[in-house]
Amino acid sequence: MIIATTEAVAGREVTECLGQVFGVVVRSRGLGGNIVAGLRSIIGGEIKEYSALVEDTRRHAIDRLVMNATLMGADAVVMMRFDSGSIGQTMNEVVAYGTAVKLKPL
Secondary structure (H helix, E strand, O other): OOEOOOOOOOEEEEEEEEEEEEEEEEEEEEHHHHHHHHHHHHOOOOHHHHHHHHHHHHHHHHHHHHHHHHHOOOOEEEEEEEEEEEEEEOOOEEEEEEEEEEEEOO
């Protein structure tokens, strides 16, 4: 599956727009991770526990995006973007979204 942040894919032409496609993931760090992250925030610098959580969540959101685009019969997702936010104080939401399309070589 081709994932592009642009509206065009080099060497290919969009033949059909299948519609919006999403991959949504909500994650929470466990109590132990929150305690370690809280202690790191006192010292300052990168909080690796949260960086790893967000990175893993983005990968999972892309996996779900690809799965949903595949179910729609897409060859690619164009104009892919991420959106994220928090739910409460301990949960992180990441949405990968874009437009599912069919392609043909030029």
